[in-house]
Amino acid sequence: MTFIKKTLASSIAIAAAASMAATAQAEISDGEVRIGYLADMSGTYRDLAGPGGLEALQMAIEDFGGSVDGMPIEVFSADDRNSADVGANTVREWVDQRNVDLVAGMVASSVTIAVTKVLEENDGFGIVSGSAASSITNEHCTPNHIHWVYDTYPLANGTARAVVEQGGDSWFMLTADYAFGHALEADVTKVVEENGGEIVGGVRHPFPTDDFSSYILQAQGSGAKIIGLANAGADTVNAINTASQFGVVEAGQQLAGLLVFLNDVYAMGLDTTQGLLLTTGWYWNMDEQAREWAERYYERVGSMPTMVQAGIYSSTMHYLQAVEATGSDDTQTVREYMMKQPIHDFFARNGRVREDGRMVHDMYLARVKSPDQSTHEWDLYEILTSIPAEEAYRPLSESQCKLVQN
Amino acid sequence: MTMIFGVPVAVFMGQLLLGLINGAFYALLSLGLAVIFGLLKIVNFAHGAMYMLGAFTTLLGMQYLGVNYWAALLLTPLVVGLGGMLVERVLLRRIAHLDHLYGLLLTFGLALIFEGSLINFFGVSGARYPTPDALQGGYQLGFMFLPKYRAWVLLAAIIVCVFTWYMIERTRLGAYLRAGTENPALMQAFGVNVPLLVTLTYGFGVALAAFAGVLAAPLYPVSPTMGSNLLIVVFAVVVIGGMGSILGAILTGLGMGLIEGLTKVYYPEAANTVIFLVMILVLLLRPAGLFGKEA
Numbered sequence: 226m227t228f229i230k231k232t233l234a235s236s237i238a239i240a241a242a243a244s245m246a247a248t249a250q251a252e253i254s255d256g257e258v259r260i261g262y263l264a265d266m267s268g269t270y271r272d273l274a275g276p277g278g279l280e281a282l283q284m285a286i287e288d289f290g291g292s293v294d295g296m297p298i299e300v301f302s303a304d305d306r307n308s309a310d311v312g313a314n315t316v317r318e319w320v321d322q323r324n325v326d327l328v329a330g331m332v333a334s335s336v337t338i339a340v341t342k343v344l345e346e347n348d349g350f351g352i353v354s355g356s357a358a359s360s361i362t363n364e365h366c367t368p369n370h371i372h373w374v375y376d377t378y379p380l381a382n383g384t385a386r387a388v389v390e391q392g393g394d395s396w397f398m399l400t401a402d403y404a405f406g407h408a409l410e411a412d413v414t415k416v417v418e419e420n421g422g423e424i425v426g427g428v429r430h431p432f433p434t435d436d437f438s439s440y441i442l443q444a445q446g447s448g449a450k451i452i453g454l455a456n457a458g459a460d461t462v463n464a465i466n467t468a469s470q471f472g473v474v475e476a477g478q479q480l481a482g483l484l485v486f487l488n489d490v491y492a493m494g495l496d497t498t499q500g501l502l503l504t505t506g507w508y509w510n511m512d513e514q515a516r517e518w519a520e521r522y523y524e525r526v527g528s529m530p531t532m533v534q535a536g537i538y539s540s541t542m543h544y545l546q547a548v549e550a551t552g553s554d555d556t557q558t559v560r561e562y563m564m565k566q567p568i569h570d571f572f573a574r575n576g577r578v579r580e581d582g583r584m585v586h587d588m589y590l591a592r593v594k595s596p597d598q599s600t601h602e603w604d605l606y607e608i609l610t611s612i613p614a615e616e617a618y619r620p621l622s623e624s625q626c627k628l629v630q631n
Numbered sequence: 632m633t634m635i636f637g638v639p640v641a642v643f644m645g646q647l648l649l650g651l652i653n654g655a656f657y658a659l660l661s662l663g664l665a666v667i668f669g670l671l672k673i674v675n676f677a678h679g680a681m682y683m684l685g686a687f688t689t690l691l692g693m694q695y696l697g698v699n700y701w702a703a704l705l706l707t708p709l710v711v712g713l714g715g716m717l718v719e720r721v722l723l724r725r726i727a728h729l730d731h732l733y734g735l736l737l738t739f740g741l742a743l744i745f746e747g748s749l750i751n752f753f754g755v756s757g758a759r760y761p762t763p764d765a766l767q768g769g770y771q772l773g774f775m776f777l778p779k780y781r782a783w784v785l786l787a788a789i790i791v792c793v794f795t796w797y798m799i800e801r802t803r804l805g806a807y808l809r810a811g812t813e814n815p816a817l818m819q820a821f822g823v824n825v826p827l828l829v830t831l832t833y834g835f836g837v838a839l840a841a842f843a844g845v846l847a848a849p850l851y852p853v854s855p856t857m858g859s860n861l862l863i864v865v866f867a868v869v870v871i872g873g874m875g876s877i878l879g880a881i882l883t884g885l886g887m888g889l890i891e892g893l894t895k896v897y898y899p900e901a902a903n904t905v906i907f908l909v910m911i912l913v914l915l916l917r918p919a920g921l922f923g924k925e926a
């Protein structure tokens with residue numbers, strides 16, 4: 226009797242839970258769409274995403290109308306201080322206790338990899354805009370996140386290939402010693418070697434590093450034609466400045482900045498950076514649509530947006546449209562819808578979300594202008610070519626992602 | 632090519648020289664900390680912020696008031712040092728009779744406030760300060776290209792360090808200072824204005840940090856976080872040298888620069904940690920520091 230009672234009770238409980246899950250799928254939980262913005266708000270990577278990215282997110286929400294089907298959109302934000310622990314704990318609390326539907330932003334790759342694991346365990350959802358490591362949608366892919374703006378694969382593919390084709394066939398790699406740097410170094414090595422070049426040496430420097438003089442000296446001693454900078458943010462800025470103090474370019478070596486953001490070029494000035502080749506996912510002055518949005522952003526923030534800040538707007542907009550169209554904030558429902566919809570806005574051209582979570586879109590090879598070419602303080606890049614979406618990113622046939630059937 | 636442990640001699644020599652230059656920064660900063668701790672027993676966690684303010688004052692002075700580098704070398708330590716004296720007079724003096732921990736917390740809080748407010752206005756990308764014209768270019772030493780500016784930094788830092796050591800250890804003013812901290816009541820009975828001495832000493836320690844900030848401005852991007860990155864290393868240097876030892880701070884600063892420089896060649900991944908490894912070793916074997924006196 227007790228046995229029957231127990232079975233009966235548990236089957237009722239299971240049925241109830243299942244029906245609740247079914248209703249949850251077709252509804253917006255808590256009557257609110259909750260977005261958590263996680264980024265480095267005060268450290269090395271602040272200026273490429275940081276408070277500007279939060280502003281871009283707010284712009285997207287305002288442009289969307291501030292609510293989805295009459296349900297308000299609430300935004301939380303936190304500073305991950307580039308620490309994987311801080312990021313993962315923050316997101317665990319957001320998903321566990323505040324029922325956050327979307328985690329946006331995410332910059333340092335080490336933080337992102339930790340956060341996406343938490344999202345996978347708790348069935349949360351994240352859109353990564355700031356991180357670079359291509360492993361985020363390769364060996365670290367999850368069904369719970371999408372990677373939006375760029376990754377190390379097109380950076381290597383765009384910049385390194387262009388440099389090797391121009392005769393820069395021996396490389397010395399200056400690599401930030403963590404997930405992102407390693408991923409970029411691996412991608413660059415592959416591209417350089419495939420195109421007939423050679424990696425003659427390298428240094429993995431601690432993250433972050435202020436003084437690059439020792440590493441620059443080692444790079445000078447290596448005799449390589451190209452010094453590849455597999456780092457980002459303040460590290461790249463410091464490395465380029467130090468190289469200019471030590472007369473690297475005058476002595477006949479060239480720098481290849483593999484991940485250079487608009488704010489970095491702005492901070493260093495055109496005197497130091499002119500002629501630098503770089504690959505970018507977006508540039509504010511690349512066409513009318515981009516310019517129009519960038520100028521609105523400029524009005525609010527006082528600086529021109531980086532590709533990451535623009536990507537945060539674009540991805541948030543796409544997410545909100547998906548929630549509205551499906552009437553749900555359930556992770557898989559929204560993700561599936563986002564995968565079905567092509568993305569074509571001021572930010573992404575020929576964009577689509579693949580099954581590994583990678584949003585592929587056209588990328589651009591750019592060259593930093595010389596001070597004579599530049600007409601005003603934010604006139605920094607000249608776009609040389611665009612790299613079609615399907616060629617820019619790692620092909621699915623090479624993917625190690627568990628979501629891809631190979 | 633002759634090699635030293637698998638590294639060409641030229642590269643090795645270059646690294647030693649660069650290590651020495653970085654060491655000169657450590658020496659200047661740890662010297663200021665050691666003076667403040669040795670004489671006032673304040674663990675000055677705002678030291679990194681003062682260094683950063685030195686660099687910022689130099690940058691803003693040039694942008695808004697047209698103050699050139701050479702004038703800034705004199706004016707910035709003066710301005711920031713006066714600010715330091717104000718901090719001592721208004722804040723630190725009130726907690727001088729309490730445990731050291733309170734001074735540490737207060738200065739740490741001040742550092743966060745300075746850093747946070749500047750981040751709010753300037754961001755973290757940092758701005759560049761041009762190298763003064765007279766120090767553009769460099770010397771071809773055969774084994775390396777040495778930018779003139781770095782040679783100047785080494786020279787200037789060593790001059791200031793020697794001057795400070797001499798003043799504290801060998802002059803009458805220095806003797807008053809040391810005596811005033813040993814036994815303030817007795818010194819006051821002799822008619823020496825001890826509170827004024829304390830204020831001046833704190834101001835001087837801060838001015839040393841600001842001076843290092845001016846030297847750093849053309850080398851590194853001037854950014855609000857530049858001080859906090861350096862502060863922990865400098866504290867480790869002071870601990871290794873022996874808290875409060877003036878000569879210890881200078882020699883350890885230079886020595887740690889060298890050790891760090893060599894680590895960057897042989898095992899760059901550990902470059903940011905090697906100083907702390909040395910610190911652990913020193914604390915295990917000689918808890919008072921290399922140059923400290925056993926209590």
